[in-house]
Amino acid sequence: MKPAVSTHQLTKHYGRIKAVENLTLDIPEGSVFGILGPNGSGKTTTLGMLLDVINPTYGSYSWSGSASKTENRCKIGSLLETPCFYPYLSAVMNLKIIATIKKAGHDRIDEVLKTVGLYERRNSQYRTYSLGMKQRLALAAALLSNPPLLILDEPTNGLDPVGIAEIRDIILAVAKLGKTVILASHLLDEVQKVCSHFCILDKGRLVHSGPVSDVSESEQRVELGATDMELLRETIKAYPPLIQSEEEKDKVIALIPIDKVSEFSQFLSKKGIIITHFLTRRKSLEKQFLDILKEQQ
Numbered sequence: 554m555k556p557a558v559s560t561h562q563l564t565k566h567y568g569r570i571k572a573v574e575n576l577t578l579d580i581p582e583g584s585v586f587g588i589l590g591p592n593g594s595g596k597t598t599t600l601g602m603l604l605d606v607i608n609p610t611y612g613s614y615s616w617s618g619s620a621s622k623t624e625n626r627c628k629i630g631s632l633l634e635t636p637c638f639y640p641y642l643s644a645v646m647n648l649k650i651i652a653t654i655k656k657a658g659h660d661r662i663d664e665v666l667k668t669v670g671l672y673e674r675r676n677s678q679y680r681t682y683s684l685g686m687k688q689r690l691a692l693a694a695a696l697l698s699n700p701p702l703l704i705l706d707e708p709t710n711g712l713d714p715v716g717i718a719e720i721r722d723i724i725l726a727v728a729k730l731g732k733t734v735i736l737a738s739h740l741l742d743e744v745q746k747v748c749s750h751f752c753i754l755d756k757g758r759l760v761h762s763g764p765v766s767d768v769s770e771s772e773q774r775v776e777l778g779a780t781d782m783e784l785l786r787e788t789i790k791a792y793p794p795l796i797q798s799e800e801e802k803d804k805v806i807a808l809i810p811i812d813k814v815s816e817f818s819q820f821l822s823k824k825g826i827i828i829t830h831f832l833t834r835r836k837s838l839e840k841q842f843l844d845i846l847k848e849q850q
């Protein structure tokens with residue numbers, strides 16, 4: 554796949570702090586690319602360098618397509634920090650001001666307000682907006698110039714589950730238009746839901762990069778419940794291809810090879826287990842994330 558952005562040994566040191574170290578990465582065009590990592594791992598610094606607000610100590614990056622940096626900069630919509638909106642002005646008035654600054658024209662204002670679900674409230678003053686609405690307006694501002702690339706730093710920070718789901722839907726809708734989205738997040742579940750690709754940073758270094766679907770290629774997680782949980786636990790442990798089993802609330806999670814799911818369920822019923830719950834789940838990104846970080850230590 555053609556990269557929209559490639560970084561080459563991108564590095565940022567603050568004195569002795571190695572915020573980002575030798576980051577070489579391809580971000581595929583049209584992907585929703587999640588940058589994951591614990592606090593302080595260099596996510597914001599990386600995005601800042603891509604947006605030219607932080608000067609790299611070493612290394613470089615390149616965008617597909619146009620040659621000049623200024624040209625490229627105009628093609629990016631970003632959300633690095635919550636933008637300052639005028640509290641007593643409406644969404645429409647605020648976007649008009651931003652459009653003028655961005656030389657974007659006012660013709661897309663209604664469209665972006667519809668994309669982020671604020672069209673009905675377009676004439677309300679900004680100060681009357683909820684946190685989720687403010688965040689959606691920030692996304693609308695980022696979309697004003699119809700950029701092919703969006704860079705978002707923790708776009709769901711501080712939002713409740715409904716607000717998070719709204720932002721997720723907007724990101725998915727934007728991705729459907731063929732745009733590339735790069736987003737930093739620490740919400741692994743969210744990244745798994747919206748991202749097609751992801752990488753993991755740890756102390757400024759790249760420790761993993763790949764498609765999200767790779768996460769569950771060879772193993773299948775099966776969530777199980779039975780009338781006799783004790784018998785279920787023992788029987789699962791006696792299933793020869795079992796990779797691992799663990800407890801989760803009132804369920805047992807069995808990790809088995811992906812091609813053994815039907816054989817596994819037959820095995821359980823042959824052993825006389827009365828199954829009340831059988832659910833195949835993808836190995837969570839959270840599990841993979843923690844496993845990868847553990848390997849680094």
Ligand SMILES: Nc1ncnc2c1ncn2[C@@H]1O[C@H](COP(=O)(O)OP(=O)(O)OP(=O)(O)O)[C@@H](O)[C@H]1O
Pocket residue numbers: 567570571572573590591592593594595596597598599739
């Ligand atoms: N202006 C700065 N001066 C000195 N150190 C900095 C500066 N900005 C970032 N750092 C350091 O660089 C490292 C990476 O910070 P960064 O903000 O990129 O991490 P992050 O992954 O975005 O973290 P978080 O998840 O908390 O947002 C941290 O150790 C941080 O303290």
Ligand SMILES: [Mg+2]
Pocket residue numbers: 596597598706
């Ligand atoms: Mg950050």
